Amino acid sequence: MSWSPETVARAERIMQRYPERRSAVMPLLYLSMLEDGYLTDDGMREVAEWTGLTPVQVKSVASFYGMFKLRYTGKYLVSVCTSISCMLRGADDVMAAVEDEAGVPHGETDDDGVIAVEHVECIGACGGAPAVQVNYELIEGITPEQARDLVRWLREEQPDKIVADDLQERFGGTRSFDWAIRETEGAVGPFPAFGPYGTVAEEDRS
Numbered sequence: 001m002s003w004s005p006e007t008v009a010r011a012e013r014i015m016q017r018y019p020e021r022r023s024a025v026m027p028l029l030y031l032s033m034l035e036d037g038y039l040t041d042d043g044m045r046e047v048a049e050w051t052g053l054t055p056v057q058v059k060s061v062a063s064f065y066g067m068f069k070l071r072y073t074g075k076y077l078v079s080v081c082t083s084i085s086c087m088l089r090g091a092d093d094v095m096a097a098v099e100d101e102a103g104v105p106h107g108e109t110d111d112d113g114v115i116a117v118e119h120v121e122c123i124g125a126c127g128g129a130p131a132v133q134v135n136y137e138l139i140e141g142i143t144p145e146q147a148r149d150l151v152r153w154l155r156e157e158q159p160d161k162i163v164a165d166d167l168q169e170r171f172g173g174t175r176s177f178d179w180a181i182r183e184t185e186g187a188v189g190p191f192p193a194f195g196p197y198g199t200v201a202e203e204d205r206s
């Protein structure tokens with residue numbers, strides 16, 4: 001057993017929700033990624049033991065989905081949507097600006113371990129294209145120049161908390177629509193810093 005007592009307790013709570021052990025493979029993979037920062041071979045073996053799957057079966061799931069990371073990913077993951085709506089609104093130039101400013105191409109992390117870059121398929125913000133996420137917090141209507149500012153700001157400030165509305169005000173352009181309710185929680189801590197593993201109050205976590 002290599003997981004921390006807190007992770008084991010969370011895994012036990014997750015397992016209670018799944019009559020079929022193997023159905024818990026994906027939430028347990030997220031849990032393992034939170035524990036180690038990415039999916040290590042040991043972490044995937046741990047998930048295999050919990051779910052009754054073989055390590056190969058677990059890895060086949062992990063390697064299929066882009067949000068599971070099989071190697072170290074920077075403190076901030078900058079994801080640039082390059083699907084059709086964003087592409088038509090200049091996403092390729094945004095991607096080039098992010099890669100150039102970060103100094104690394106798609107799928108890589110900079111030498112300092114601060115910025116990781118990836119292009120992704122549609123992230124559901126087509127109305128606000130081109131769209132970018134930082135640790136899955138959304139920015140809409142971003143320009144290449146704003147994307148450069150974003151990467152520089154992340155590297156210099158290294159904020160503890162990433163909040164979509166704040167990013168939008170600093171680096172965004174036209175939004176798809178007024179989301180009305182202001183977000184306050186955001187992503188806390190380094191990647192992977194998304195709910196329910198780090199973005200909601202402890203009492204609300206599963």
Ligand code: FES
Pocket residue numbers: 081082083084085086087121122123124125126127129130131
């Ligand atoms: S195509 Fe970019 S958010 Fe949908």
